[in-house]
Amino acid sequence: MRRLAILCLILSRMPVSAQVDAPWRAAPGYLALFAPADGRAAAYRAYVSPLDLDRVLRGLEADRSLIQAPGAWLARPRSPADAFGQAGRYDRSTLARLYGAQQPRVARGSRAEGGRVVESWTLVSPYPDTALRRLETGTLLVVLRLP
Numbered sequence: 001m002r003r004l005a006i007l008c009l010i011l012s013r014m015p016v017s018a019q020v021d022a023p024w025r026a027a028p029g030y031l032a033l034f035a036p037a038d039g040r041a042a043a044y045r046a047y048v049s050p051l052d053l054d055r056v057l058r059g060l061e062a063d064r065s066l067i068q069a070p071g072a073w074l075a076r077p078r079s080p081a082d083a084f085g086q087a088g089r090y091d092r093s094t095l096a097r098l099y100g101a102q103q104p105r106v107a108r109g110s111r112a113e114g115g116r117v118v119e120s121w122t123l124v125s126p127y128p129d130t131a132l133r134r135l136e137t138g139t140l141l142v143v144l145r146l147p
Helices: 002-012 016-021 028-034 039-043 053-060 080-084 092-099
Strands: 044-049 105-113 116-125 139-145
Touching (some): 053 116, 080 116
């Protein structure tokens, strides 16, 4: 089982902590929506999991590479614009209508390697499909790899 997890990690180039604790799959279609349109988009990765946000966060609790700063990794309701930011090319009004009165729950935090912050994570649940037509159960993870 451990060998399979390591193989999946190598194939997906996903952070170890997320790969081991949850059944994530790469979801590059979300990058066209939520990553910046300029050259910075190459630093982003997106993944989805069928697990709800609370279960994902419980699975990440033991990961020592995640920085436990005050307020990090706490799920909070946010407006869609706050959840997905302003840098992406998504249609903000379509996304707002999709969520309606519901707000996505969002958790954010950072991951370190060798004592240096290397990634910023945003987890969102529920999340929209890539056509912005329906909300999906589970969790979307958007990872920004820092230089």
